[in-house]
Amino acid sequence: MASERFKAASIQFEPTMFEKERNIQRLLEMTSEAATAGARLIVTPEMGTTGYCWYDRAEVKPFVETVPGPTTDVFHSLAKQFGCYIVVGMPEVDASTDLYYNTAVLIGPSGVVGKHRKSHPYISEPKWAASGDIAHIVFETEIGRIALLVCMDLHFFETARLEALAGADVICHISNWLQERAPAPYWINRAFENGCYVIESNRWGLERTVQFSGGSCIIEPDGNVQAVLDSGDGIVHGEIDLARARRREVLSEPIFEDRRPELYANLMTNSFTWNPRDFFKLYGYQPLPPGQRSRAAVVQFTPTDDVEQNLARIEVLAKEAVSEEKPDLIVFPELSMTGIGAPGDRALDIKDQAVTRLVRLAARLRVHIIAGFAERAAEGLFNTAVLAGPEGLVGSYRKIHLNARDKIWASAGSDWKVFDLPIGRVGLLIGHDALFPEAVRSLSLLGCDLVACPAAIAGQFTGAHEGTSIRHNYPIPTGADPHHWHAFRVRGGESNVYFAFANVYDPDRGYLGKSAVFGPDAFAFPRQESAILDDEGFAAASVDTTNLDTPYPTNIVRRKDLVMMRLPHHYPALVKWHQ
Numbered sequence: 078m079a080s081e082r083f084k085a086a087s088i089q090f091e092p093t094m095f096e097k098e099r100n101i102q103r104l105l106e107m108t109s110e111a112a113t114a115g116a117r118l119i120v121t122p123e124m125g126t127t128g129y130c131w132y133d134r135a136e137v138k139p140f141v142e143t144v145p146g147p148t149t150d151v152f153h154s155l156a157k158q159f160g161c162y163i164v165v166g167m168p169e170v171d172a173s174t175d176l177y178y179n180t181a182v183l184i185g186p187s188g189v190v191g192k193h194r195k196s197h198p199y200i201s202e203p204k205w206a207a208s209g210d211i212a213h214i215v216f217e218t219e220i221g222r223i224a225l226l227v228c229m230d231l232h233f234f235e236t237a238r239l240e241a242l243a244g245a246d247v248i249c250h251i252s253n254w255l256q257e258r259a260p261a262p263y264w265i266n267r268a269f270e271n272g273c274y275v276i277e278s279n280r281w282g283l284e285r286t287v288q289f290s291g292g293s294c295i296i297e298p299d300g301n302v303q304a305v306l307d308s309g310d311g312i313v314h315g316e317i318d319l320a321r322a323r324r325r326e327v328l329s330e331p332i333f334e335d336r337r338p339e340l341y342a343n344l345m346t347n348s349f350t351w352n353p354r355d356f357f358k359l360y361g362y363q364p365l366p367p368g369q370r371s372r373a374a375v376v377q378f379t380p381t382d383d384v385e386q387n388l389a390r391i392e393v394l395a396k397e398a399v400s401e402e403k404p405d406l407i408v409f410p411e412l413s414m415t416g417i418g419a420p421g422d423r424a425l426d427i428k429d430q431a432v433t434r435l436v437r438l439a440a441r442l443r444v445h446i447i448a449g450f451a452e453r454a455a456e457g458l459f460n461t462a463v464l465a466g467p468e469g470l471v472g473s474y475r476k477i478h479l480n481a482r483d484k485i486w487a488s489a490g491s492d493w494k495v496f497d498l499p500i501g502r503v504g505l506l507i508g509h510d511a512l513f514p515e516a517v518r519s520l521s522l523l524g525c526d527l528v529a530c531p532a533a534i535a536g537q538f539t540g541a542h543e544g545t546s547i548r549h550n551y552p553i554p555t556g557a558d559p560h561h562w563h564a565f566r567v568r569g570g571e572s573n574v575y576f577a578f579a580n581v582y583d584p585d586r587g588y589l590g591k592s593a594v595f596g597p598d599a600f601a602f603p604r605q606e607s608a609i610l611d612d613e614g615f616a617a618a619s620v621d622t623t624n625l626d627t628p629y630p631t632n633i634v635r636r637k638d639l640v641m642m643r644l645p646h647h648y649p650a651l652v653k654w655h656q
Contacts, residue, residue: 081320083220085118085247085274086111087313089293089306091282094128097140101126101148103310104165105155111312112159117220118317120278122293123166123228123251124179130285131168134177134205141170144182145189157186162218164225164278166251168206169194176207181225181251183216191216193225196647197233213239213647221246221319228252231267232639234514234571235344235648241271242333242650246322252279256600257553258545258561259292260302263599265540266567269300270514272325272332274317281308281547291547298322300540300562308546327512328536335478340491341515341652348522349641352629357524363497365524365635368622371500373527374404375579375607376615377592382416384423384431391448392438394615399442402617405500406445408579410592411508411533412460414450417581417588420460421486424453427473432463439465445498447579449507449531457488462505462531464496472496474505478513493519501526501622501634504574508532511568511578515651518640521572526597526622526634528572530565532580535587538564539609552602560609563591570599573637575620582613594618597634 088107092100104121111119123129126148131137142148144167152163162185169180169192179195179202194209195202202208213236215224224240224247231237231250240248248268254261259279268275274297281291294305295315303315325333348356358364376394380387391409398407414431415423425431432450439446445466452461452475460476460483475490476483493516495504504520504527511517511530520528542561549555560566569576574597582590593616596605607616622634630636 082316082318083117084115085276085295085315085317086116087276087278087293087295088119088121089279089281089291089309089311089313090122090125091280091310092125092128094130094284097127101151105151107310107312108152108155108163112155112161114314116161116314118162118223118247118276120164120249120251120276121166122278122280123253124168125280126165126167128284129253130201130287131205137168137177137205141168141177143172144169144180144192149182149184149189152184153188156184160186162190162220162223164249164251166227177205178209179206179227181227181249183223183225185218190218193227195227195230196236197230197642197644199229215240215243215245221317224248226250228254231263232571233643234267234270234518235643235651237267237271238514239648239650241273245273246319247274247276247317249276252277254279254290255287257290258542258547258549258555259290260294260296260305261290261292262562262567265296265300265302265562266564268296268298269538269564270327270512272298272327273322274298288547288549292545302540328534328538330480330509332512335480335509336513336515337477338652340477340493341519343519343522344515344648344651345645346522347641347643347645348524349637353524353635353637354628354630366497366499366501368501368624368635369499370623371405371620372402372617373406373500373575373577373594373620374398374402374615374617375408375577375592375594377410377580377582377590377610378613379583380410380413380416380581382418382423384415387414387416388431388434391435395438395442395446398615398617399444402615404444404617406529406577408529408531408577409446409448410579410581411449411531412451413448413531417533420451421458424451424458426453427463435463436465436470440467440469443467445471447505447529447531458486459490460487460507462507464505466498474507476507476510478510478516480509483509493523495520495523495525500620504528506530508534511565514568514571517568517572517574521574521637521640525574527575527577527620529577530579532578533588534580539591554602563593563609566595566606567599569595569597571639573597573633573640575634592616
């Protein structure tokens with residue numbers, strides 16, 4: 078039986094191309110040092126034995142090996158000596174097919190435990206490597222349940238989710254990460270949203286004009302970075318607490334119990350394999366709206382338990398936002414009309430005078446407004462968001478993923494809702510929904526340009542960065558950043574949507590706000606986003622859903638580059654009703 082706690086280590090290393098034996102020797106020295114210090118799980122970088130930037134199969138051919146093979150044998154000897162487990166990144170050749178793979182291998186005291194062939198290739202792999210066919214396996218070991226991912230795999234939430242659903246305590250992510258400073262927000266999100274540990278082993282240094290980010294670290298289940306190394310060769314030491322990982326909590330909620338896999342079927346499709354401008358108008362059904370340059374605003378404030386007071390505050394803030402920012406869309410927080418304390422006691426029918434007042438406000442200001450309220454309907458009580466505009470009541474959405482607070486009074490919704498507006502195709506989520514990457518992805522696959530999320534999420538979902546010594550090229554930032562990681566910035570970037578997040582601000586009750594409008598490209602710098610709010614008020618950002626006069630989309634929000642690169646044939650376990 079696995080011990081409740083054990084020491085772990087991440088190795089950061091700059092390999093040298095064409096010097097495989099030297100690289101292996103240096104990795105063995107660092108791995109031995111980590112094991113001597115008591116580490117039971119030691120993770121080394123992607124392609125750490127050989128370097129990464131290979132031109133083609135011919136160039137990398139002298140350095141590929143089978144698994145097991147000579148390289149895994151020498152690491153097995155060390156693992157046997159210290160009774161530890163080691164993850165090694167290397168170019169693998171399959172002896173039966175002569176195909177090459179970018180592979181992570183888990184080696185233990187008894188030899189090779191298993192391997193993961195990089196399943197989602199980066200731009201580099203197609204020069205020499207096949208896409209992985211052995212992937213997303215969780216390995217049961219004497220120290221716990223260990224899973225592996227390689228670099229680009231982690232861009233896709235589906236990969237880490239598959240492993241977490243299969244019981245992974247620790248996801249060992251080996252990478253040659255670039256284009257941003259590290260620890261990368263994507264790394265942090267994968268730990269945070271799955272309630273498990275991520276051990277990140279990234280290389281650093283410069284290779285064939287490519288600058289790698291370093292920042293190797295150990296990330297805890299709440300997204301806290303336990304230990305990190307900015308740049309240079311070195312070892313990051315930390316501790317894994319299996320009991321903590323196995324609680325599977327996100328912001329104190331049992332996240333996997335709240336999943337709705339019966340609503341995730343479209344995760345098995347990919348709307349963007351074909352030209353989306355053709356796909357969405359197929360059979361004359363639901364063509365994408367033309368698109369335009371617009372502005373979206375989010376508002377955060379402290380709702381009271383008085384509906385009239387809340388409506389008055391909404392009206393004042395809406396008028397101020399329209400005057401100063403001239404938005405086409407304004408998003409107010411979850412339950413902003415009825416308040417967050419015992420909202421069921423003040424539930425409103427959608428035809429209630431209070432809702433009508435909001436609709437009239439939107440018409441008068443000539444702007445679309447989204448606001449949350451407790452809805453009373455014939456079917457029961459719901460946590461609902463209403464969308465109103467110059468044309469009147471456009472529609473509403475009932476929250477699908479309920480948290481513990483919701484379950485006291487509300488029933489769950491059962492339908493995704495999207496609306497075509499001048500700003501673009503808009504999908505609605507509410508609060509807890511956004512902690513499920515499946516929800517945002519589902520709306521993205523329905524063609525949404527923007528996801529609006531009224532929220533009442535308490536707790537910490539952002540993190541600072543003190544700055545990096547890695548010499549990234551302008552405009553990639555290197556200085557201190559109080560909001561380096563924001564869980565909902567990642568939501569926008571990973572699904573190529575604008576994400577308008579309007580959170581309750583009530584610090585006395587743990588609601589810290591941090592509302593913002595985030596852009597659809599996580600690797601665009603300067604960031605395409607509004608200010609992140611730390612107090613009551615509003616923030617706005619530009620939303621561009623236009624396209625050049627070409628047959629294929631030229632705008633990332635319509636093209637959805639990351640969404641298009643998904644590989645759904647790996648994902649069936651995400652839609653199983655029972656895990």
